Amino acid sequence: MAAGEEDETERVRRSSSKTPAKKSARKTSTGRASSRTSEDETKRTARRLSAPRAMRYAAEQLQELLGRAPESVSALKPTEEGWQANVEVLELERVPGTTSVMASYRVTLDKEGELVAYERTRRYTRGQIDPRG
Structure with missing residues (x-):
């Protein structure tokens, strides 16, 4: 290598040294790692799950399960266990578009935003009032 050049591994090492170190779990007297830090972080994360983030999580995870892209989130409400959302999905595209078949899914998320349940609650044509x- 020429002077002033660095190889790929050196560049990776340098960039990773700039990132702050994560807190490690403390050892207890029994020698097992304490999960207190991770539990505290989980609780803070659960409190910080905003409505827009819950909407995004509901739509993304439902898309992953169904293999169809959601069109919209039509309702969202916080619950004791997390969030509940209604997500509208195009199930069958037709011409004209007003005759396409849509479905409404009720998605339940836990406090961390993980999908724990979903169910199709309604099927309708796009043009239906x-x-x-």
Whole structure:
């Protein structure tokens, strides 16, 4: 290598040394690692799960399970266990678009934003007006 050049591994080592070190779990008298730090971080993360983030998590995880991209999140509410969202999904595309088949899924997330349950609650055509108002 020429003077002033660095190889790829040296560059990686240098860039990783700039990142702050993560807290490691403390050892207890029994020799087992304490999970107190990770539990505290989990609790803080759970408190910080915002509505926009919950909407994004619900849509992304449902898409992963169904293999179809959600069109929208039509409802979102916090619960004791986390969040509950209604996600609208295009199930069958037709021409004209107003005859396409849509489905509404109720998605339940835990406090960390992980999907714990989902169910299809309704199927309808895109052009259909909701009689519930």
